[in-house]
Amino acid sequence: MFADDDKITARETLFFIVASMIEVGTLTGAKRLAGEVGPDLWLAHTLGYLFALPGILIIVKLSQRFPRHGFGEYSRIIAGPVLGWILSAILVAYWLFISGRVLRSISDLVRVTLLDRTPFEVIVLSYLAAATYISWYGIEPLARLSILLMISVVPAIVILFLAALPLVRPEHFLPFLAQGPWPVLKSGIKQIADWEEMSLFFILIPFMNRPEKAAKAAFFGSFVVWVFVLYVMSLSVGVTGSDFAKTLLAPPIAALDASEIPGAFIERLGVTFTGLWVAIAFPTIASLLLAMAVVVSQMFGLKDHRLLILPLAGLTSVVALLPLNTVELATFFEFLTPFGIVVLLAIPLLLYVTAIIRGVKGG
Amino acid sequence: MMRAIAAMALVVLMPLLSGCWDKVEIDRRAFVLGAAVDLAPQSGKVESHGPTETAGRGSFMLTLEVPVLRLTSAAGGGGGTGGGLHGGGKPTWVIASTGDSVFRIVSQMATRSNKVLYFGHQQVLIVGEDLARQHDLREALDFWVRDPEFTWSLRVLVAQGAAKDILNARPELAQSASMFLRDQLEQKRKTSRFIDMNLITFFSKLTEGRDFLLGRVSVSEGKDLKVAGSGVIKGGKLLGWLGEEETMAAQLATGEAQGGEIVIHDPENPRTAMTLEIDSTERQIKADVKDGRPSFTINVEMKYAIAELNGSVETVDNEMIARAEKAASHVVEEMIRAIVEKLQNQFEADVLGLGSYLEKHHNREWKKIAKNWDRVYPNVPVSIKVTTKILRTGLAF
Numbered sequence: 213m214f215a216d217d218d219k220i221t222a223r224e225t226l227f228f229i230v231a232s233m234i235e236v237g238t239l240t241g242a243k244r245l246a247g248e249v250g251p252d253l254w255l256a257h258t259l260g261y262l263f264a265l266p267g268i269l270i271i272v273k274l275s276q277r278f279p280r281h282g283f284g285e286y287s288r289i290i291a292g293p294v295l296g297w298i299l300s301a302i303l304v305a306y307w308l309f310i311s312g313r314v315l316r317s318i319s320d321l322v323r324v325t326l327l328d329r330t331p332f333e334v335i336v337l338s339y340l341a342a343a344t345y346i347s348w349y350g351i352e353p354l355a356r357l358s359i360l361l362m363i364s365v366v367p368a369i370v371i372l373f374l375a376a377l378p379l380v381r382p383e384h385f386l387p388f389l390a391q392g393p394w395p396v397l398k399s400g401i402k403q404i405a406d407w408e409e410m411s412l413f414f415i416l417i418p419f420m421n422r423p424e425k426a427a428k429a430a431f432f433g434s435f436v437v438w439v440f441v442l443y444v445m446s447l448s449v450g451v452t453g454s455d456f457a458k459t460l461l462a463p464p465i466a467a468l469d470a471s472e473i474p475g476a477f478i479e480r481l482g483v484t485f486t487g488l489w490v491a492i493a494f495p496t497i498a499s500l501l502l503a504m505a506v507v508v509s510q511m512f513g514l515k516d517h518r519l520l521i522l523p524l525a526g527l528t529s530v531v532a533l534l535p536l537n538t539v540e541l542a543t544f545f546e547f548l549t550p551f552g553i554v555v556l557l558a559i560p561l562l563l564y565v566t567a568i569i570r571g572v573k574g575g
Numbered sequence: 576m577m578r579a580i581a582a583m584a585l586v587v588l589m590p591l592l593s594g595c596w597d598k599v600e601i602d603r604r605a606f607v608l609g610a611a612v613d614l615a616p617q618s619g620k621v622e623s624h625g626p627t628e629t630a631g632r633g634s635f636m637l638t639l640e641v642p643v644l645r646l647t648s649a650a651g652g653g654g655g656t657g658g659g660l661h662g663g664g665k666p667t668w669v670i671a672s673t674g675d676s677v678f679r680i681v682s683q684m685a686t687r688s689n690k691v692l693y694f695g696h697q698q699v700l701i702v703g704e705d706l707a708r709q710h711d712l713r714e715a716l717d718f719w720v721r722d723p724e725f726t727w728s729l730r731v732l733v734a735q736g737a738a739k740d741i742l743n744a745r746p747e748l749a750q751s752a753s754m755f756l757r758d759q760l761e762q763k764r765k766t767s768r769f770i771d772m773n774l775i776t777f778f779s780k781l782t783e784g785r786d787f788l789l790g791r792v793s794v795s796e797g798k799d800l801k802v803a804g805s806g807v808i809k810g811g812k813l814l815g816w817l818g819e820e821e822t823m824a825a826q827l828a829t830g831e832a833q834g835g836e837i838v839i840h841d842p843e844n845p846r847t848a849m850t851l852e853i854d855s856t857e858r859q860i861k862a863d864v865k866d867g868r869p870s871f872t873i874n875v876e877m878k879y880a881i882a883e884l885n886g887s888v889e890t891v892d893n894e895m896i897a898r899a900e901k902a903a904s905h906v907v908e909e910m911i912r913a914i915v916e917k918l919q920n921q922f923e924a925d926v927l928g929l930g931s932y933l934e935k936h937h938n939r940e941w942k943k944i945a946k947n948w949d950r951v952y953p954n955v956p957v958s959i960k961v962t963t964k965i966l967r968t969g970l971a972f
Contacts, residue, residue: 470726480726
């Protein structure tokens with residue numbers, strides 16, 4: 213079924229990208245979006261997807277022009293050695309802060325909801341150790357882990373959330389566009405940055421055995437994520453209402469915790485849900501570690517990227533521990549929104565246009 | 576060499592990986608079944624069946640009910656002969672204390688218990704009348720929003736009188752007051768005379784600043800618990816009470832009545848009393864705003880089954896059903912009209928959600944009157960239309 217050559221199929225790529233995309237941002241994103249646009253969060257999320265989609269496809273098209281090269285190499289081919297190197301450094305820095313944010317957010321959540329006596333550093337290091345181990349062995353095991361998690365955890369979460377349906381109040385989605393379309397549009401533009409892990413396509417193409425199918429994997433992968441996040445966020449806010457959701461740390465956990473399945477063995481659905489979510493944060497951190505290592509090795513012309521994973525994991529833990537408290541965590545990483553729009557839209561667009569104008573193509 | 580080091584590392588790590596920091600064995604936990612929050616008594620003395628202590632200045636009094644498991648099993652298996660800790664025949668431990676924050680009181684209680692107080696299975700939260708009248712409930716009960724141990728499905732009630740008296744009650748049919756209340760609230764398919772509200776809905780309404788009804792619980796002779804009627808919550812505080820019938824009428828008007836009954840008399844045969852069991856209730860509101868003045872029409876569609884026919888028992892035919900439907904519509908219309916008037920004139924509390932409807936469906940008009948809504952609401956015209964369908968006749972026909 214699997215070829216042991218560190219190449220992945222288009223289907224594995226799809227699972228890999230979905231597993232990387234679904235992370236703690238979905239849990240905390242409901243709070244942020246409810247604060248920004250209230251009951252219109254479903255629309256802001258959808259607009260964000262529609263706005264991000266062209267950028268995602270440009271990243272894929274750009275990378276497909278260089279099927280044997282990763283971003284660290286083709287950015288230099290297109291923009292020259294200095295500018296290309298700087299762009300690669302920007303991308304690595306972006307991934308470093310994303311992985312730091314994911315690590316910190318999920319560790320905080322685990323600490324608050326599940327393991328309140330476990331030292332915080334132990335939770336962080338456990339996550340990093342597992343992610344480092346997975347990424348050390350390359351993209352193939354990571355893709356297989358993604359498949360395993362996605363076919364087991366995601367359906368379980370979808371089924372669990374059905375229990376929240378009886379508590380959903382349709383009026384929690386009203387009024388529609390009470391503040392006019394502009395706040396929703398503005399939030400939709402900011403939502404582009406929520407598709408951060410789609411930037412992994414900058415390095416994925418050389419790992420694919422059929423690179424021409426990358427666009428299909430990107431499109432279907434992002435579509436699955438859009439549907440899943442829409443489902444989780446809408447049901448959560450349908451239960452809590454947007455006013456209350458914006459005061460909660462993770463509205464989906466509260467919504468599920470309020471739900472009951474009559475006669476079910478499991479009483480506390482919120483805890484079960486958090487336990488499942490803990491598992492799906494691993495692939496995100498692992499894939500970002502791998503991507504960083506690959507681009508850094510390309511920047512410095514190293515043959516083996518694996519040795520870089522350990523120091524990058526260390527750096528990730530440093531970034532994760534930078535915010536001093538929960539409130540600072542919410543504000544500290546705010547710069548990732550404009551940063552994300554630059555990485556997901558501006559940089560690929562500029563490079564793609566330049567590559568076309570200059571007629572540059574990889575072998 | 577590397578393999579040997581890895582194997583050694585695994586062996587060394589094994590003892591460390593076998594446990595977890597957060598482990599608390601089940602027999603080391605004291606499961607809190609119910610919590611009651613009151614204003615701390617002025618004298619500083621707390622009457623309780625359990626030990627009492629004061630922590631801090633004493634703004635709140637917290638009473639917890641915890642099952643004593645060895646007595647629970649004895650009572651359950653041996654017909655209740657095990658008796659309670661305090662001779663009341665109830666195998667639960669009721670502990671009360673005062674303090675200036677709920678968390679502080681819980682910390683203080685930890686000095687009185689050899690087991691870890693665990694709130695993960697709390698069934699009910701009861702708010703005392705004085706506390707509910709004097710404090711914004713969102714502010715007073717913040718502990719239940721912030722602490723991750725609670726489940727959001729626990730039920731919230733307001734006590735007529737002191738909340739601690741509810742947990743000190745000795746209901747005949749249950750081993751604990753908290754379990755009695757939780758089981759009793761399952762009866763909402765039988766009656767709409769009380770409000771069943773979970774913690775998440777409670778805080779959602781408080782955060783949105785809505786007026787709403789909260790289930791009322793009372794105790795008589797220190798023994799019998801009754802959940803019936805409701806407290807009117809406005810601006811986060813308790814304003815007053817609605818009786819059982821009024822609570823049912825309010826739930827008919829909001830479409831939340833899931834069960835219950837009405838009794839009607841056939842106009843052509845007044846000796847005949849027909850009891851109709853509510854099958855379902857649907858509510859629709861229509862609003863009309865003219866010159867900034869809103870008016871509302873509440874359309875309620877009721878579906879029933881005939882539960883009982885007393886007096887002259889005759890064959891149920893379509894004519895009789897038509898007459899019964901008309902009479903039922905009239906009865907429910909009058910019930911709703913009375914409660915709307917009471918809520919508008921006596922309480923000035925919009926618990927039926929008319930303002931919320933305007934905000935959600937006529938947002939532009941709502942923005943113009945939102946600030947003055949409290950002044951506008953008591954005078955808005957509300958018309959009520961009830962349609963009735965009797966779908967089933969029971970086993971007799």
